[in-house]
Amino acid sequence: MNKLFDDLEQLKKKLLEMRSLVEAAIERSVRAVIHKDRAAAAEVLETESRINSIELEIDAMAIDLLALQQTMATSLRFIIAVLKINSDLERMGDISVNIAHAARSLMDAPSIQPTIDIPLMAGLVRSMVRKSLDAFVARDTALARSVLASDNDVDSLRTACFHRLVSFMEQDPRNVPQALHLLSVTRSLERLADHSTNIAEDVLYYVKGIDVRHNSGPDASWHE
């Protein structure tokens, strides 16, 4: 069983490496939008292939472990959680690439008022990402639940951004291309929040063995 324990530790380490790369990609892509930072956008595009190859490594490690035929129920739940979180992280990497592309398209446009909500939204989303993964590492169900609770705030911010950007386009048709790129950034941020929510749900499944997905409202069955 010591070998299994070591292998599970290796798997976790690899997932944390994946996590660092994806968090850095998100941070840089957001910085590229907010500060018109060309170098940051370029760095995101450069790390994409590294993220993709780590995803494959993690999947292969997890599947090898499942094939060992000697995993206990808890290890099994851990490995399944890693497989699911890994897939979410890879898609979050792709989303930060989308944000970096939008940042490039926005590079020469004048900064406009509606962007002021993007730093706020980005801050909230990055905190959700960090908390969902911290919750996994620390098996912290309270922290995982706080991620689920933040998802509505992100949705409200996104709706507010949407309405401001629509007015901005209606004011002057020349604003359309810039507003569309900013809309695409807010949509990407919302999708990052959705993936963090998925991860938080996987953490609750892993820690508690209770599937909390598709429950709605605070009275749902994942109460302690």
Next chain:
Amino acid sequence: MNKLFDDLEQLKKKLLEMRSLVEAAIERSVRAVIHKDRAAAAEVLETESRINSIELEIDAMAIDLLALQQTMATSLRFIIAVLKINSDLERMGDISVNIAHAARSLMDAPSIQPTIDIPLMAGLVRSMVRKSLDAFVARDTALARSVLASDNDVDSLRTACFHRLVSFMEQDPRNVPQALHLLSVTRSLERLADHSTNIAEDVLYYVKGIDVRHNSGPDASWHE
């Protein structure tokens, strides 16, 4: 082993039930947009909870099978493929809900020229969805590869729609809300194509035991 064989058959049957629900949801959501069919949009919203609960059933069945400790390498690959395809199908169900919401917002707007590309794009996407799942059932790697090849066509159609919708907004700011809903439909269709591509890649992994993800171009290593 007979029990295992039966359980795997049950798992496959359940996944095919999920597939039928999701394909129907996609078909109805697209019909709701193109033919302004209110009843079709309502049906999509009604099936969402059924899709969510089948996702959980399939996950639970797959994880129980993994816990049996007696699965062979091929069955293991099959179960992992089911877990991944299940997750893609559930997200495709969510995307058809988004399309149904856009359809509702478009219900009272006059039909505009740019919609003509949406039926074309939707037809291509639905064919990708169907082929990716047929490929899984028939273990047909050639069919799975044909799905990967179609993804670029969908991207081109989406780009063409995007440019037409931008001109439409620039012509007259009153077109902005309608154009944004149509843009959201094309983006959703593109995401459905991406999920079909994921499924096709999982089929190739399952059938061949070769991971084809993140390879680019026709010379990639998944050649027979």
